[in-house]
Amino acid sequence: MYGKQSYLHLGENIDVDKYIITEFYVESDKSILEVAEALAAESSIGTWTDLSTMDADIMTRLGARIFYANEEEHIVKIAYPLGLFEAENIPQLLSDVAGNVFGMNEIINLRVRDIIFPKAYLRTFDGPAFGISGIRKLLGIPERPLLGTIIKPKVGLDADRHASVAFDAWVGGVQVVKDDENLSNQSFNPFEERVVKTLAMLRKAEDITGEKKMYVPNISAQASDMLKRAEFVKAQGGIAVMMDILTVGFAGVQYIRDQNTGLVLHGHRAMHGAFTHSTKHGIAMLPIAKTARICGIDQLHTGTIIGKMHGGEEEVSAINNAMRCEWGNLKKTMPIASGGVHPGLLQKMIELIGNDVIINLGGGIHGHPDGTKSGAIAASQAVDASIAKIDLNEYAKDHKELQRAIDKWGVYKDESLLVPKNNSLITYTYGLTEGLM
Numbered sequence: 001m002y003g004k005q006s007y008l009h010l011g012e013n014i015d016v017d018k019y020i021i022t023e024f025y026v027e028s029d030k031s032i033l034e035v036a037e038a039l040a041a042e043s044s045i046g047t048w049t050d051l052s053t054m055d056a057d058i059m060t061r062l063g064a065r066i067f068y069a070n071e072e073e074h075i076v077k078i079a080y081p082l083g084l085f086e087a088e089n090i091p092q093l094l095s096d097v098a099g100n101v102f103g104m105n106e107i108i109n110l111r112v113r114d115i116i117f118p119k120a121y122l123r124t125f126d127g128p129a130f131g132i133s134g135i136r137k138l139l140g141i142p143e144r145p146l147l148g149t150i151i152k153p154k155v156g157l158d159a160d161r162h163a164s165v166a167f168d169a170w171v172g173g174v175q176v177v178k179d180d181e182n183l184s185n186q187s188f189n190p191f192e193e194r195v196v197k198t199l200a201m202l203r204k205a206e207d208i209t210g211e212k213k214m215y216v217p218n219i220s221a222q223a224s225d226m227l228k229r230a231e232f233v234k235a236q237g238g239i240a241v242m243m244d245i246l247t248v249g250f251a252g253v254q255y256i257r258d259q260n261t262g263l264v265l266h267g268h269r270a271m272h273g274a275f276t277h278s279t280k281h282g283i284a285m286l287p288i289a290k291t292a293r294i295c296g297i298d299q300l301h302t303g304t305i306i307g308k309m310h311g312g313e314e315e316v317s318a319i320n321n322a323m324r325c326e327w328g329n330l331k332k333t334m335p336i337a338s339g340g341v342h343p344g345l346l347q348k349m350i351e352l353i354g355n356d357v358i359i360n361l362g363g364g365i366h367g368h369p370d371g372t373k374s375g376a377i378a379a380s381q382a383v384d385a386s387i388a389k390i391d392l393n394e395y396a397k398d399h400k401e402l403q404r405a406i407d408k409w410g411v412y413k414d415e416s417l418l419v420p421k422n423n424s425l426i427t428y429t430y431g432l433t434e435g436l437m
């Protein structure tokens with residue numbers, strides 16, 4: 001019997017080219033070192049007891065190494081030898097570092113705060129096919145923040161009305177029109193009919209405006225159906241598709257990316273709150289977003305800071321940095337700010353998030369008092385004002401669509417919204433400050 005082994009290597013200098021590093025927040029009745037040992041064993045090679053089948057070679061080659069543990073901060077950092085992982089296999093990665101550990105009796109709360117990947121691991125993935133520069137090239141917009149809309153109501157319109165609302169938004173000035181995350185192939189709006197009709201309207205809008213437009217149909221479904229739908233979109237001349245990355249799962253995302261369809265992959269993060277909402281438990285949005293970039297998502301919902309979705313400035317900025325930074329062989333993922341956005345928020349949002357972003361307004365366009373086209377014009381005017389650095393209220397004086405939007409929703413002015421929401425325990429600095437990802 002190979003006796004019970006310790007995974008403790010506190011203070012050890014970890015070679016970041018040879019290990020995947022995971023940073024955990026941990027709460028337990030046991031001491032931090034006891035629980036760290038249990039975590040390291042369960043997430044690498046061990047179990048609750050010593051084993052007749054274990055040997056020193058396995059332990060040395062593949063055992064996880066706890067190199068940092070701080071009882072007061074509740075932080076444990078564990079390095080996993082690269083040999084533990086299969087190339088190009090995100091489900092296997094997550095089954096290791098974010099798998100059984102969440103169900104262990106020792107755990108009161110456990111949160112994966114960050115995962116840091118060596119370049120050798122990243123190289124086994126293709127990453128985004130287009131990335132920020134590819135998307136900007138497709139749309140012919142080199143610098144300006146991009147504007148998008150989600151057709152509303154979320155579901156319920158038939159294919160004709162869906163296409164006609166999309167047309168109004170495009171001619172009003174948005175570049176991107178997307179389906180909502182829960183619209184797929186329902187009987188009231190069949191996928192193929194919607195794609196054909198909406199792309200016909202896209203071409204009409206392109207002729208009228210002289211601008212390139214993007215339609216992003218939601219292909220989320222079982223993998224074989226997603227592929228059929230992506231191929232249909234491509235055959236109809238579409239340039240993008242959307243997947244709900246968490247509900248279809250990373251295997252689904254990888255499957256579609258591996259087909260090299262030549263389509264921009266848009267990632268919606270519906271269900272992320274189940275993992276990300278608590279500051280003490282679950283999986284932070286930062287490692288989820290990094291994983292999406294690795295899997296090849298070109299444009300990803302990452303938060304709005306001041307919209308309707310959870311996620312403050314510190315968190316969203318860290319995620320967006322992780323999407324836009326140089327990272328091994330992977331192209332950059334375009335952040336999407338979506339959820340509760342209206343024209344009166346755009347100036348502040350661009351100031352906080354920057355220009356490399358797609359800002360999506362659903363209710364904030366289709367809820368405009370004068371309809372979708374006026375809503376899209378108002379949003380476009382708000383972007384113009386932001387680029388020209390003119391106060392929105394001032395600009396609205398001779399831009400009536402913007403004025404009507406401001407009359408309904410107001411202009412952002414509540415600085416208290418900038419206080420990170422419930423995320424004071426999260427620093428989001430570990431990988432980034434050390435120049436690692």
Ligand code: 3PG
Nearest residue numbers: 338339340341361362363
């Ligand atoms: C999304 O897909 O992010 C939401 O549907 C946004 O909708 P909203 O702009 O109306 O909040």
